[in-house]
Amino acid sequence: MTQQAAAMQTYNNELAKCIEDLREKREELNSQIRQEEEEKERLQHDIRLLTDKLSRVNESLTQRLAARATFDQTLAETEAAYAKILESSQSLLSVLKQQTGNLSKATQPRRKEH
Template identity: 35%
Template sequence: MSEFGAALQAYNQEIVKCLEELKRKREEMLDIICKQETNKSVLERNINVLKGKLDVLNERLDRDKSIFEQYEHTIKETEEGFKKSKGILYP
């Protein structure tokens, strides 16, 4: 029985040792996960800031393109009118 008891005690000690190692690895993983979640939060905030900036830029770009098109239209009409008036004045 003493051999059996000694073997059982050795197995128990090995199980305790394995459990301690698993707990240590679990704590390491928890630290890694916490760091990753922090990084994720930072990236999500940065994405939201950049998305907001992109939205503002797109609005300005649309507005500026519209103004540009108005200039184009005004220039074209003015040039056509000028050509017509030139033709009338200098046939």
């Protein structure tokens, strides 16, 4: 029976070692899980911050795009009005030159015909 007891003791030692190895691997896995959970929390926090920042940038961009559209409309209207003013000024100048020419002719002394 001593041989059986020795074999039993060997099996018992190997079993205990296997159980201890499994516990160490489990603790190692637990450590990795904790690290990944911490990383996950950090990433989720970063995502929340970036989502908030994206929302603020989108809001600002929308306001700036609306302001630019207003500037574009104002510029277009102002340029069109200015073009009309230039056209009217050109017409006025043409009329004024014509009238000045007519007035000059009217005020010149007439030549006597013989």
